[in-house]
Amino acid sequence: MVTIADVAERAGVSKTTVSHVLSGKRPVAAATRERIEQVIEELGFRPNALARSLRMQRTQMVALILPDITNPYYPMLARGLQDALVEEGYHAFLCNTDGDKEQEAAFIADAVQRKVDGIVLASLYSRTQDVDEYIKNGAIFVSLSSAIVHPEVDRISSDNEQGAILATRYLLECGHQRIGMIGSSLEQHPSSTRLKGFRKALEEASISFDDTLFAQGDFTRAGGARAMRKLMEQPDRPTAVFCANDLMAIGAMDTAHELGLRIPENVAIIGYDDIEAASLVSPKLTTVLNPAYEKGKAAGQLLLERVRGKYKGPGRHVFIPPRFIKRESA
Amino acid sequence: MVTIADVAERAGVSKTTVSHVLSGKRPVAAATRERIEQVIEELGFRPNALARSLRMQRTQMVALILPDITNPYYPMLARGLQDALVEEGYHAFLCNTDGDKEQEAAFIADAVQRKVDGIVLASLYSRTQDVDEYIKNGAIFVSLSSAIVHPEVDRISSDNEQGAILATRYLLECGHQRIGMIGSSLEQHPSSTRLKGFRKALEEASISFDDTLFAQGDFTRAGGARAMRKLMEQPDRPTAVFCANDLMAIGAMDTAHELGLRIPENVAIIGYDDIEAASLVSPKLTTVLNPAYEKGKAAGQLLLERVRGKYKGPGRHVFIPPRFIKRESA
DNA sequence: ATGAAAGCGCTAACAC
DNA sequence: GTGTTAGCGCTTTCAT
Numbered sequence: 001m002v003t004i005a006d007v008a009e010r011a012g013v014s015k016t017t018v019s020h021v022l023s024g025k026r027p028v029a030a031a032t033r034e035r036i037e038q039v040i041e042e043l044g045f046r047p048n049a050l051a052r053s054l055r056m057q058r059t060q061m062v063a064l065i066l067p068d069i070t071n072p073y074y075p076m077l078a079r080g081l082q083d084a085l086v087e088e089g090y091h092a093f094l095c096n097t098d099g100d101k102e103q104e105a106a107f108i109a110d111a112v113q114r115k116v117d118g119i120v121l122a123s124l125y126s127r128t129q130d131v132d133e134y135i136k137n138g139a140i141f142v143s144l145s146s147a148i149v150h151p152e153v154d155r156i157s158s159d160n161e162q163g164a165i166l167a168t169r170y171l172l173e174c175g176h177q178r179i180g181m182i183g184s185s186l187e188q189h190p191s192s193t194r195l196k197g198f199r200k201a202l203e204e205a206s207i208s209f210d211d212t213l214f215a216q217g218d219f220t221r222a223g224g225a226r227a228m229r230k231l232m233e234q235p236d237r238p239t240a241v242f243c244a245n246d247l248m249a250i251g252a253m254d255t256a257h258e259l260g261l262r263i264p265e266n267v268a269i270i271g272y273d274d275i276e277a278a279s280l281v282s283p284k285l286t287t288v289l290n291p292a293y294e295k296g297k298a299a300g301q302l303l304l305e306r307v308r309g310k311y312k313g314p315g316r317h318v319f320i321p322p323r324f325i326k327r328e329s330a
Numbered sequence: 331m332v333t334i335a336d337v338a339e340r341a342g343v344s345k346t347t348v349s350h351v352l353s354g355k356r357p358v359a360a361a362t363r364e365r366i367e368q369v370i371e372e373l374g375f376r377p378n379a380l381a382r383s384l385r386m387q388r389t390q391m392v393a394l395i396l397p398d399i400t401n402p403y404y405p406m407l408a409r410g411l412q413d414a415l416v417e418e419g420y421h422a423f424l425c426n427t428d429g430d431k432e433q434e435a436a437f438i439a440d441a442v443q444r445k446v447d448g449i450v451l452a453s454l455y456s457r458t459q460d461v462d463e464y465i466k467n468g469a470i471f472v473s474l475s476s477a478i479v480h481p482e483v484d485r486i487s488s489d490n491e492q493g494a495i496l497a498t499r500y501l502l503e504c505g506h507q508r509i510g511m512i513g514s515s516l517e518q519h520p521s522s523t524r525l526k527g528f529r530k531a532l533e534e535a536s537i538s539f540d541d542t543l544f545a546q547g548d549f550t551r552a553g554g555a556r557a558m559r560k561l562m563e564q565p566d567r568p569t570a571v572f573c574a575n576d577l578m579a580i581g582a583m584d585t586a587h588e589l590g591l592r593i594p595e596n597v598a599i600i601g602y603d604d605i606e607a608a609s610l611v612s613p614k615l616t617t618v619l620n621p622a623y624e625k626g627k628a629a630g631q632l633l634l635e636r637v638r639g640k641y642k643g644p645g646r647h648v649f650i651p652p653r654f655i656k657r658e659s660a
Numbered sequence: 661a662t663g664a665a666a667g668c669g670c671t672a673a674c675a676c
Numbered sequence: 677g678t679g680t681t682a683g684c685g686c687t688t689t690c691a692t
Contacts (some may be wrong), residue, residue, distance in 0.1 A: 001467070003685055013662075014664075015687090019686070025688090027661070029662090046439070047443060048443065048445065048686070049686095050684085053380050054685085055685080055688085069405040075402075077398055078424075093424070110421065113377065114380065136331070146528055176671045276607070277606070277607050280610045281609055281610050310465075331669095333669055333670085347677085353671085356677085357677070360679085371674035377670075378668085378669050378670070380670090381670040381671090383684095385671050
């Protein structure tokens with residue numbers, strides 16, 4: 001392990017001067033600089049980022065907390081975030097919480113202790129009070145969850161409730177009366193908001209919510225398939241199902257195919273997110289666009305402004321409206 | 331920012347004792363321990379991981395370098411890696427190189443400077459000599475690339491050449507004579523190895539390789555679609571196309587549909603990887619299974635053994651054979 | 661244009 | 677059972 005002290009000694013200068021040729025923060029005589037650069041090359045010196053971060057009180061790192069990396073929605077979000085960060089010299093560090101509440105909390109705590117410069121929360125469980133303590137201690141968050149609304153935290157949202165209303169209204173317009181929904185544990189916030197929209201749209205149409213028509217699918221394809229089976233094995237089964245994400249909708253399609261049901265003739269299915277697979281399945285999935293890349297990028301931009309002290313005010317709110325995408329499954 | 335010194339002062343003990351109640355590395359009187367724990371709680375003290383890492387010379391972090399996080403193959407790999415690491419108290423930190431050679435090199439350098447305990451390389455460009463210097467300086471790598479074969483580096487491989495041979499032989503058995511291939515820049519290693527297998531299988535059948543039947547698709551869906559168009563707009567177009575990954579195969583299917591070609595009647599298509607989307611598209615994609623999750627998990631296990639000094643010997647080689655998956659597209 | 665020295669927050673000899 | 681002290685490798689005041 002070669003350190004800045006080794007370089008300094010070999011070049012016959014002080015650590016200070018070596019540090020300054022590295023950072024360029026103060027002029028160094030051309031001859032000295034060259035000599036130092038040569039020694040750095042010879043010794044293969046690489047500054048220790050840990051030491052630097054400890055001293056400078058910044059890491060150039062941002063953590064992205066997300067529930068499921070294998071749900072294509074999140075990689076796309078990560079891409080957007082990364083695109084905003086990399087060109088500014090920051091790195092994103094992905095934490096996959098596996099949809100687990102404890103792991104989510106543990107990852108946030110870990111990121112804070114690792115002194116990341118900022119945290120982007122695309123979380124399922126965390127609520128405002130869970131992050132409040134961190135914020136008081138100076139942590140910088142950007143929220144991608146409507147469950148975290150804090151006066152000092154920037155937030156990107158896309159009105160999940162409205163998206164659910166759009167989808168449900170469409171089903172109603174098609175003449176469906178018995179409409180099921182596949183969501184998730186109500187503790188998981190995006191699901192509960194989409195459920196709220198679903199219920200609102202039913203109310204508009206004077207249809208009362210029937211909780212035997214709600215099933216939990218954990219936001220995964222397999223979970224969606226199971227939930228669909230539960231819904232369809234009921235005596236008076238729904239003629240249409242709104243799923244809180246595309247992955248569950250694809251799972252629901254799996255089950256429908258297995259049961260020999262035609263989509264959308266026997267049962268209509270609508271998803272949420274518009275991941276790439278939505279236009280790959282057959283029939284193509286009708287869904288609600290939830291622009292992951294743009295959200296990630298916006299999150300990165302807001303975060304950087306704060307991290308660099310360019311913005312210090314109250315929490316901003318970037319709103320990206322959902323859009324209904326009519327395809328073939330409904 | 332509350333430090334261990336603050337806790338020590340307030341509890342009326344030395345930093346050492348506080349440190350030891352944190353780590354449990356030496357007995358502390360029950361009364362003292364309780365008092366300290368209470369102060370930690372009161373002050374909301376969280377140890378600074380940077381300082382700890384600097385001192386302990388380990389970070390409990392592993393970097394995963396990968397080309398494209400939006401290619402579902404890699405999230406699955408990341409999942410496997412994470413599953414191997416998390417339960418052992420390590421964290422994985424994902425670096426998306428965007429398929430760019432410079433970025434790949436930059437990320438590796440960055441991970442090294444950040445003092446990650448180990449690096450898993452699922453890279454496209456890096457070759458043995460590129461990592462050799464790091465290894466000499468004590469860095470620990472696991473290679474998921476057949477381009478990195480180093481006597482001190484553990485490697486997970488699945489014989490891309492053999493996989494390509496399986497796919498190509500199948501097309502030949504189906505009677506195809508003009509078979510195209512969609513790959514990528516030959517600098518990108520997995521593509522060149524799969525090309526090698528492709529050529530070998532043709533040779534076996536005494537068919538000479540026609541380089542107008544090879545097109546580059548950059549491992550993306552859009553790139554695959556473009557490459558397919560190039561192949562199919564030729565006068566004497568192929569009746570079957572082998573694609574170096576599923577994403578490009580799906581792109582090729584997009585183009586075939588656009589051109590009004592039926593799959594597999596007018597043109598047969600085979601992919602590589604068996605990502606989830608392969609069984610989602612219509613017709614379902616015939617492909618070669620490249621078990622991402624298992625590879626990630628194996629990588630994590632090998633890496634941890636080295637990181638913890640449980641294994642110090644020469645580079646091991648875990649071999650996961652490819653498997654041909656017959657579906658509908660060929 | 662350059663250096664000496666303090667210190668970021670922690671751990672671990674080495675005392676007692 | 678507990679404390680003193682010396683660093684981990686770097687940046688940055690304050691001098692000269």
